[in-house]
Amino acid sequence: MEAQKEKSMILQKEMVNQLFNDLSRAKETGKKVCYTFIPGNLSELIRTFDMLPVYPEINALQSAMRKKSASYIKEAEKNAHSEDVCTYVKCDVGMMMKGNIGPTGEKIPEPDILLLSYTGCFTFMKWFETLKRSYPNAEVIMIHTPYQENAKMTTSMTQYMVKQFEQEVIPKMEKVTGIKFDENKLKKHLELAKESEDWIAKIFETTKHRPSPIDAYFAGVYYIGPINIGFRGTQQAVDYYKELYSEIQERIRLGLGPITPEGEMKEEKYRLVVEGPPNWTSFREFWKIFYDMGAVIVASSYTKVGGVYDLGWRHDPSRPLESLAEYCMNCYTNLNIPQRIDLLSKCISEYDADGYVTNSIKSCNSFSAGQLGMMREIEDRLEIPVGFIESDLVDPRYFSYSNIKNRLESFFQMLEQRKKINENAPIN
Amino acid sequence: MSKYYLGIDLGSTTSKAVIINEKDEIIGRGITNTRANYKVAADIARDEAIYDARFTLLSNIIKADMESKPEFKKYMEDIRTVFQYQQFKRRMDILEQTLFETASGFQHAEKNAIIENLKNIIETINPQIRQEFILGGLGSKNQFFRDIVSERYNTEVAKSPRELFEPLMLAFDKSITPVENEMVQYNFKELVMEAMRVLEEKYKGLADEQEDGSKEDWYYAELNAVRNNYKNVEMSLRQHIEEVADRDIHIAKMVGTGYGRALLPFPEDCIKSEILCHAFGAHAIFPNTRTVLDIGGQDTKAIQVDSHGLVTSFHMNDRCAAGCGRYLGYIADEFGISLNELGPEAVSAKRETTICSTCTVFAGAEVKELLHNGEERANILAGLHKAIVQRAMSLIARSGGVKNEFTFTGGVARNQAVLKYVKQMVTDAYGELTMNIHTDSIFMGALGGAMFARRNISADLPVTDSKKINSEI
Numbered sequence: 001m002e003a004q005k006e007k008s009m010i011l012q013k014e015m016v017n018q019l020f021n022d023l024s025r026a027k028e029t030g031k032k033v034c035y036t037f038i039p040g041n042l043s044e045l046i047r048t049f050d051m052l053p054v055y056p057e058i059n060a061l062q063s064a065m066r067k068k069s070a071s072y073i074k075e076a077e078k079n080a081h082s083e084d085v086c087t088y089v090k091c092d093v094g095m096m097m098k099g100n101i102g103p104t105g106e107k108i109p110e111p112d113i114l115l116l117s118y119t120g121c122f123t124f125m126k127w128f129e130t131l132k133r134s135y136p137n138a139e140v141i142m143i144h145t146p147y148q149e150n151a152k153m154t155t156s157m158t159q160y161m162v163k164q165f166e167q168e169v170i171p172k173m174e175k176v177t178g179i180k181f182d183e184n185k186l187k188k189h190l191e192l193a194k195e196s197e198d199w200i201a202k203i204f205e206t207t208k209h210r211p212s213p214i215d216a217y218f219a220g221v222y223y224i225g226p227i228n229i230g231f232r233g234t235q236q237a238v239d240y241y242k243e244l245y246s247e248i249q250e251r252i253r254l255g256l257g258p259i260t261p262e263g264e265m266k267e268e269k270y271r272l273v274v275e276g277p278p279n280w281t282s283f284r285e286f287w288k289i290f291y292d293m294g295a296v297i298v299a300s301s302y303t304k305v306g307g308v309y310d311l312g313w314r315h316d317p318s319r320p321l322e323s324l325a326e327y328c329m330n331c332y333t334n335l336n337i338p339q340r341i342d343l344l345s346k347c348i349s350e351y352d353a354d355g356y357v358t359n360s361i362k363s364c365n366s367f368s369a370g371q372l373g374m375m376r377e378i379e380d381r382l383e384i385p386v387g388f389i390e391s392d393l394v395d396p397r398y399f400s401y402s403n404i405k406n407r408l409e410s411f412f413q414m415l416e417q418r419k420k421i422n423e424n425a426p427i428n
Numbered sequence: 429m430s431k432y433y434l435g436i437d438l439g440s441t442t443s444k445a446v447i448i449n450e451k452d453e454i455i456g457r458g459i460t461n462t463r464a465n466y467k468v469a470a471d472i473a474r475d476e477a478i479y480d481a482r483f484t485l486l487s488n489i490i491k492a493d494m495e496s497k498p499e500f501k502k503y504m505e506d507i508r509t510v511f512q513y514q515q516f517k518r519r520m521d522i523l524e525q526t527l528f529e530t531a532s533g534f535q536h537a538e539k540n541a542i543i544e545n546l547k548n549i550i551e552t553i554n555p556q557i558r559q560e561f562i563l564g565g566l567g568s569k570n571q572f573f574r575d576i577v578s579e580r581y582n583t584e585v586a587k588s589p590r591e592l593f594e595p596l597m598l599a600f601d602k603s604i605t606p607v608e609n610e611m612v613q614y615n616f617k618e619l620v621m622e623a624m625r626v627l628e629e630k631y632k633g634l635a636d637e638q639e640d641g642s643k644e645d646w647y648y649a650e651l652n653a654v655r656n657n658y659k660n661v662e663m664s665l666r667q668h669i670e671e672v673a674d675r676d677i678h679i680a681k682m683v684g685t686g687y688g689r690a691l692l693p694f695p696e697d698c699i700k701s702e703i704l705c706h707a708f709g710a711h712a713i714f715p716n717t718r719t720v721l722d723i724g725g726q727d728t729k730a731i732q733v734d735s736h737g738l739v740t741s742f743h744m745n746d747r748c749a750a751g752c753g754r755y756l757g758y759i760a761d762e763f764g765i766s767l768n769e770l771g772p773e774a775v776s777a778k779r780e781t782t783i784c785s786t787c788t789v790f791a792g793a794e795v796k797e798l799l800h801n802g803e804e805r806a807n808i809l810a811g812l813h814k815a816i817v818q819r820a821m822s823l824i825a826r827s828g829g830v831k832n833e834f835t836f837t838g839g840v841a842r843n844q845a846v847l848k849y850v851k852q853m854v855t856d857a858y859g860e861l862t863m864n865i866h867t868d869s870i871f872m873g874a875l876g877g878a879m880f881a882r883r884n885i886s887a888d889l890p891v892t893d894s895k896k897i898n899s900e901i
Contacts, residue, residue, distance in 0.1 A: 410701035414739045
């Protein structure tokens with residue numbers, strides 16, 4: 001069992017190391033480097049052009065987990081980035097200013113392309129505008145992704161995006177890499193992406209079991225790692241998710257709960273759905289508050305930032321560019337608020353959650369806008385206890401352990417009362 | 429044997445204790461200022477609640493007399509105040525001793541002058557305080573040992589020679605904290621007997637007060653009744669005091685709450701979130717409550733409750749103190765007035781000055797600027813009070829608004845100006861609805877704690893349809 005658990009982790013570690021190693025040798029190998037963001041990331045297209053992806057948000061959160069973000073943020077603030085700027089940006093800019101050393105200790109190469117494929121976050125645009133000044137030779141590709149204002153992706157929206165791929169993205173990528181666009185190669189990556197996505201959907205559905213074999217938030221962020229750092233559309237990702245799925249199946253067979261940093265969670269007391277990104281600077285402490293109380297997260301919106309697969313959408317090799325367009329438009333923060341409410345409500349009902357927690361992030365408008373209204377609507381619709389906490393992504397100054405613990409303690413006591421009431425309810 | 433239940437709310441500013449009986453009726457309340465030693469604060473609040481409970485029991489025994497004879501009612505009020513003075517005096521004696529010991533340890537050239545001045549100060553303030561307790565009703569003014577002493581001590585130090593200012597203040601600062609953190613044991617019966625002697629002296633010495641129409645008729649009626657008949661009350665009390673003093677106030681279970689709850693020496697299952705306790709307490713007093721606003725020393729909470737008093741959601745401030753009790757404390761310091769004077773003065777304002785600063789510290793600077801520009805103090809105070817309530821209103825909105833009956837709790841609910849703006853703004857935003865404010869507002873958290881203690885939660889919670897509890901709102 002232990003060996004199995006380690007296998008998927010080893011696979012993931014190998015993938016990460018390989019990527020950063022490839023990145024550090026990009027100059028020698030002549031590979032082009034494409035900086036891009038997780039929401040709406042065009043991994044398969046990047047791979048079609050043999051480029052290596054760099055995700056500034058991933059670097060920022062890795063820096064936070066390695067306790068480096070505070071000094072990077074300070075560096076950025078020293079260079080006139082205001083206190084109110086997204087801390088992912090400041091952490092990334094600060095890291096760049098301090099030599100751009102990545103999480104594995106190797107230098108991250110300069111970008112050949114700055115690819116923005118999701119415009120729902122205004123900060124992303126400004127971020128790359130800032131980077132453009134530091135890397136004047138990088139080609140900037142900005143794609144406008146229409147927001148799902150009317151809760152659907154129409155043919156004209158898809159066509160609008162495909163046109164941008166054909167007229168802007170592909171020609172520029174061809175120019176920078178010197179490689180001719182190969183649709184068949186893209187199709188192969190899309191086929192593998194689809195396969196990975198099927199596995200991911202299955203993995204996150206295992207939380208329907210009692211006890212849930214995994215934590216879909218705190219452990220979930222690790223599970224989405226490979227698809228979010230550019231491996232979606234590769235055989236490695238498919239292998240990783242297959243392995244992970246079989247490990248989880250084994251946990252289910254043995255009736256085991258999720259693994260926490262302090263070992264197996266013994267008793268599943270509360271099942272929760274969490275909306276919003278986690279805090280990275282105190283990730284372990286944050287997680288501990290939950291598992292100490294026997295709370296397991298059965299679904300979270302954050303694990304859907306790199307793609308929403310719950311509702312059946314998959315990459316489709318028979319419609320390569322159209323499916324890339326849909327992928328961009330279908331990322332979680334590009335859904336309109338009622339769509340997000342429906343999605344989260346579905347999670348709460350299907351995974352039989354006892355409560356709903358919002359972690360509101362100071363830095364992140366994409367997530368925070370509408371969060372309170374969503375919570376109210378979910379509370380009214382499902383009559384479920386809700387909790388609201390506030391922290392930040394990577395700025396340790398905005399994680400107040402005692403405030404968060406105090407609120408969560410009250411929330412868990414609320415859940416406890418509610419449970420007692422429900423247990424005492426007459427059986428009809 | 430009767431069973432009693434204790435709830436302790438260890439807040440940032442004050443620690444409260446409530447004792448209830450098996451019918452959820454409050455029989456004792458205790459309150460003190462929170463200090464460095466939380467255990468002492470909790471113990472003092474608890475002991476006070478137990479004394480208060482004994483007085484309640486005593487009053488219940490002589491209930492018939494209390495209802496029919498004005499002297500009984502008046503005497504019982506007075507004896508509680510004097511009883512408080514007796515406790516105060518014991519601690520004051522310790523402070524006096526500590527002050528002299530501290531000053532004797534000074535390496536100051538003017539040591540003798542310091543000690544001489546200390547003597548004078550103590551000789552001046554001791555009778556002052558006694559007078560205020562016995563005749564002025566100081567006991568009912570929600571002031572604590574530290575506040576009472578330091579206010580008067582500071583006044584006297586200001587009159588002392590300037591070069592002694594620093595050492596005299598230092599002597600006080602060094603002495604007050606250990607004295608405050610010391611647990612003093614009192615003997616209930618002994619203090620009551622002493623209080624009776626003090627009262628005898630007081631009533632004997634009472635001159636005829638002329639009825640000049642400035643006070644209600646009952647005031648003179650009570651006064652005359654007690655002056656003429658206090659001996660009867662005394663006799664009655666002497667009969668019952670043994671019984672009450674020796675009665676075992678058996679605390680069957682207790683629950684601790686408040687921000688310092690984790691530091692209370694209670695077992696883990698006896699510690700509850702203050703959010704749940706405030707809501708439960710407020711709901712017990714006003715069962716139709718659906719929204720509770722609690723403004724405490726360092727946090728403000730907007731809580732939504734269901735028909736059973738259970739919390740459905742809540743919102744509270746963090747990161748910023750503007751909008752809670754400490755803000756008022758800070759403002760009082762800025763103006764050099766006491767916390768109790770803030771509300772009345774703000775209510776007397778002609779208009780509210782707009783205070784822009786959302787930060788407590790910046791508001792201090794803004795206030796100075798406004799004063800400098802000639803703005804009236806009352807108007808500024810009104811503006812500050814309004815600003816606090818505006819912040820609370822935003823929390824209420826975030827927690828889901830006010831849907832039905834609204835209850836305001838916490839220490840700040842005692843402030844008339846805050847009360848005025850809460851009423852005004854809640855009505856403006858949510859229309860006319862029932863708004864509850866209780867004299868025991870500050871005790872709601874402790875009451876909720878005691879009520880949780882009484883319920884063996886799993887067995888006693890009301891039975892209801894699963895997942896339907898919200899619909900009854």
